[in-house]
Amino acid sequence: MRRLSPAALADLPAGTGPLLPPQDTGVGIVHLGIGAFHRAHQAVLTEEAMAAAGDASWGICGVTQRSTAVLDQLGPQGGLYSVLVRSAGGTDVRVRGPVRELLCARDDPAAVPARLADPRVRVVTLTVTEKGYRHDPATRRLRTDDEEVRADAAGRPPRTVVGQLARGLQARCAGDAGPVAVLCCDNLPANGEVLAGLVADFCDLLPAAEGERLRSWIAANATFPSSMVDRIVPATTDTDRAEAARLLGVEDHGAVVTEPFRQWVVEDSFAGGRPAWEHVPGVVLTGDVEPYEAMKLRMLNGAHSAIAYLGGLAGFAHVADAVADDDLAGFVRRFWAEEVVPTLDVPGGFDVTAYQHDLLERFANPALRHRTAQIAMDGSQKLPQRLLATARDRLAAGGQPRLTALAIAGWARYVTAGTAEDGTPLAVDDPLAAELARAGGGAGGGRAATEALLGVRAVFGDELPADPGFRALVLEAASALERGGVRTALKEALAG
CATH class of the missing domain: 1.10.1040.10 (N-(1-d-carboxylethyl)-l-norvaline Dehydrogenase; domain 2)
Structure with missing residues (x-):
């Protein structure tokens, strides 16, 4: 069986292809932590928002932190993957195409801040799980004694999520790349506020003048809206991939599985604009998450x-x-x-x-x-x-x-x-x-x-x-x- 790819889209069953031509979609979002949850939730809703508004500028550059598994799955498929929506009544499937680029932070740590500095990127989203923030859950502060955090602050190409964000914002400042919103989608209370605090803690590790300049730029040019995500996404199995192949007629190494229910509550505070998520069922834009x-x-x-x-x-x-x-x-x-x-x-x-x-x-x-x-x-x-x-x-x-x-x-x-x-x-x-x-x-x-x-x-x-x-x-x-x-x-x- 041939593998899912842009060339295979014409042969998919009716109604199972991407909502937009992938080749016409530009990158406006960098997502840190491109696992199954993001692909089944925010990426799907973003593709639907682009289709509803006729604005294809919000495609996604997905960053995986350590493992190359997602790159191996999606890279040969041109970023395409299928979403199996399962209920007691059966399974629906559609190939999705909002992911336009893929990076591995472990293999090329300098590439992540550089990508964040692109003026066309106006939103950064994250699903790196709670542990990815290297913070103390009890105090909600950055573990500034963490060796990896300190190495990032000392100037190496960053390998921690907070280091990547801070250095990316610093690169935007240096390049006058314009405003940006950093949208945390992980299960942390007041996640936007917490993430802003972690970035501020990182700034405190920098030389005084450097840290103060970055803090001032962030205050004037960046927002950290909070969000709440809700969709159950179990780990994909070989049985799931076999079902995707049966339904689509192509082999999909990047298939993800989820439920019909979906909800994304988003604080509407975006310094550089955002996709038209208000047109998408399941999204709530609010002033208080x-x-x-x-x-x-x-x-x-x-x-x-x-x-x-x-x-x-x-x-x-x-x-x-x-x-x-x-x-x-x-x-x-x-x-x-x-x-x-x-x-x-x-x-x-x-x-x-x-x-x-x-x-x-x-x-x-x-x-x-x-x-x-x-x-x-x-x-x-x-x-x-x-x-x-x-x-x-x-x-x-x-x-x-x-x-x-x-x-x-x-x-x-x-x-x-x-x-x-x-x-x-x-x-x-x-x-x-x-x-x-x-x-x-x-x-x-x-x-x-x-x-x-x-x-x-x-x-x-x-x-x-x-x-x-x-x-x-x-x-x-x-x-x-x-x-x-x-x-x-x-x-x-x-x-x-």
């Missing part, structure tokens, strides 16, 4: 993490299988209703009850096969916004976040126990894996391990572990997990 962001982080992502750790410990490999379990589904419903929703400032007119129903339906979508192990990755970076924020707000209101505490205890057991309850090995893929192992790895995944992990300041900070109510709830849940496993801990938490 925070209510949507908190709702998504605490409800969807918080429940996802709880399911990943508790479901993973119980032996469930996929989210849909986990929420088919009555105890886990009951836990999720009460977690939302009793502990998360009371902490939210729900946007006017938003039906939060219907949102909970829709989330559970999305989790239960049998066609997605979203792996709990994929969601469990990088937990040290995710816990502060997904679970700890809920616990902190419930405690401040005089509540007892018993179910949230169980999810946190589930994380602690997941990263220290070594195996699930059925003997399946549990891999710990986390930037703080070594620190977590030092803190709790010798305690066998039980209450003692959980108590030790509460002392990891990069995750928990100082205030929350010092709260006797919080500490007692988490350790009580850890004891239940150690004594009787997930099933016992769920029953006790739900009865409490």
